[in-house]
Amino acid sequence: MSVGRVVATELKPATPHQFHFWTARDTSIGIGSIVRVEDPADAARVVFGVVTDAFAYSDLATPLHDVVSADGDPDRASTAPTIRQEIRLWTAAVLRQFPEDPLQPVPLGRVLVASDADVASALRMDAYLTGAEPTGIPVGLYTSGGLEAPVYLDSDFLLGPEAAHLNISGISGLATKTSAVEFLISSIFQHFPTHRGRVAAVCFNVKGPDLCFLDRPGELQEEDRRRYERLGVRPEPFKRVRYYAPFKPDGVNLNTLRTHPDLVGDVEPLVWGLREALDFAEVLLNKDDIDAKADAFIDFLKDRVVGQPFDDGFGNQHQVETFADLDALFRAILRGVEDSGRGDMWRTHHVATIRKVRNRLSNISTRCKGLVTDDGAVGDLPWGAFEDRGVYVIDVANVDPLGQDLVFARVVSKLRERLEHRNLGVDVVVVFVDELNKYASGDGPETHVKRMLLDISERGRYLGLALFGAEQFRSQVHRRVVGNAGTQVFGRMDADELATPGYQVLSPATKIKLATLPIGELMIRHPHFTQPIFVRFPRPAVMRGRDGVEQFPPGEDLPFEDAIVRQLMKIDRRLKPNVLKDLVASREQEDVRRALAAVRRTRPDDVLAFFRSALGSKVAADVPRERRAVPPLSPISEEPY
């Protein structure tokens, strides 16, 4: 049944890209509704459009006439026995025309609400939902007038290789950006076409407990379950989730909110050593620190020193594996240069440069304590063994900005490198990064993280690396990061943000809708859709961070001994806590940490024996002998001072 009729006047003509139609006053049509127009003269000619603007007016010639007829009393105006004739006039943007050629103005025909099939056709989804190898990923339900039609994204345009990346923006707390991404990743895992290979997701948790409970079921309402069913997505939490978090500065307690005793066992420590830090020295050292000479010296250390036997030229052999080893090398070089009296150069490097690099590098393990250790221990993502449909959550929420930079830079670089060489374990990786306003701001300083994100945005699709970025203010994110995102998602937006030039293509009505979007509704732009489309998505089937910390409150930081015991028992549950506590009692914490790191790195069969051996024998402190004071040889009694 028709709901409206296309009208065209000289001032408001129908064009190949836009048309106007009227409906009854009571209608299900609204901004974002998809409609079908039929040509009364040609049954084969059909046009689909999406409503972008709406007008209502009555036959009132001028507002003054309303005042006159009510004698200036607004209450009397409402008692008028007859309600004026009024119109609901809608403007729609053309989504698709049949036939597509020749492209002609929209016919002045009747307007119908689009059906399921019409929505698929209007959004050109038929191109990737049908055929031998469909590539549709459900993203939400288009809802209008009682109709709920699933909307699909084309995985070839979401995850590559044709286009890639998704950018989602909106007001914090109201735009449900994280929820939308969680649902979409779940949908990707269930619908990613098998012929496209294996897929995984790496999610950086940058605030609070947002992504800390992805393996736990969330609370769903009946409406959510119905939407899941309609979209063909199973409402279940992620099955393969791995959590990574650096230690706190104490080196034994994990720096994450997933520290409830029942859950903390799943969290792997993220700890990097000298080699990992040195590879990304440019991230950790700012431009003022690193001039060309220092850069050359760091390269020298990376290429010629670290991880291999090295002769310092003064008769000392070094095997540099840790920051401690590196510092020993620096000391030896500086002492050697000083003692030799041969000038200020060592192997073409000036002593001042060496001192500067020593100073900066030595500070890294202090500044990134908990993430970077100076004892060489490494806890890392399973490079080369990524699981299909696995989610790797890296919790850097409580890590200082420098540490976050290092984590982003290294993880993304490794992903890129591994995907390039096809030895990551999966073929496609979704990288989810929230707070792009912070990490890829349009007007902020040039950081390494920003360069990384730009690199993913521009080259990722060829590698199978898709960036899912989220931010509050899209206008303030680097335009190449946003511009390269093939799919753009908008939650509820701030009115000031909507006033920026990036939103000029949207009609005022669409902007108002965006500014008042309810939770769970999004506007989507996708390469196949010629106009933005509004969809509703169900609540993600995983526990929300807020609920997670209520149900699984983070555990208190454990005393040093208890934390060590927990770490060791995580490796071997047969160990006895009392034995371990006796072992570490009254030992230097540095020694204990080093021994624990060795156990973690080696994963021996006999953990206790290895730990004991790594800890070494207890060395009793020498008690200094009391010395008698030596009297002066010739006291000067006349000394006035």
Added chain:
Amino acid sequence: MARLAWLDAALAAGAVPASYVPDASGGRSEAEELTGADLVEGSELAVRPLGTEPLVPSAVTFIDGIQRWAVVGYDGVVPIISAYVAAAARRRKGGRLQTVAERSRRVVITAVDGLSDNVRDALQRSGEELITLKDEVLGQPGRALTAAGIQVERLRDAVERAVAEPLAERLPADEWLVIDGILSNSAVLARHARTLGVIKSHGAQYFSGDDLKRALTLPQGHRTSVFQPHRHGSQAVYSWYVRIWPWEGHDLLYGLLRLEARAHRDSIGLADALGSWLLNERKPLSTPDARFDRLLYPIHDVETYLRSRAPQYLVADPGSRLPRTGT
């Protein structure tokens, strides 16, 4: 102007195309004569304030008609006229109006005997309803146009009655029928207990002297005594004047309505309530119509409805008298 098949046939048969919409084509005229009236309320024409509570029917049906006609061709000096008349009834319930009945009629009016054989044959074969003017109107076109106008008004009255009378006969007990114009040319309407004729043109004169002065200088919110007009239409009705907008500063007839109801003593009792009701009907204003001071909005709405459905070629085009270009 859109070309009509019957006109094409007439033109092919030798008629000359024309495009002339007479000034009188849009509305009906009222005889300007002193007809006189008998007072049925009081001994002299009095001015009374509309003090009582207004009548508030549960639903009201408003009826109006339109007429459109234009000279579309000439055969010699005989005008060939295309005419359209229509009437509609729109029922108001809950403040909103909805069409409940409508009729329309398209006719060709000409002095058939004055036409050449070819043109006459073409028109007669066209299947259009043909109304013949008498031979005596032949000559100057003005006479034919006057006669055509009378024909069109008769047609309009007929379609209005055809719409109104069946509705009046089955009108629910708590509803009213309001007709734009007189009731006295329909027995059904004139005798019905809940029909009201609203007349906004005042060509007919029922009083003279002080009575006329009192009638035409009614203050706003007042009515005259009820009277029975003489020789107006064929049916007896009661009538009274009501002023819904103050005339001072405008014109004597500004905001002046004459109402007609059945010739029954109950009508006298209802005169105040009906007048107060119409006072309420001032809002909303029926602008941009220039007659908004007397044109009730629902009637304006019916008229708008009918106009929107009328053939556009019968609407006067401001540029139609300009010389035609070659294209």
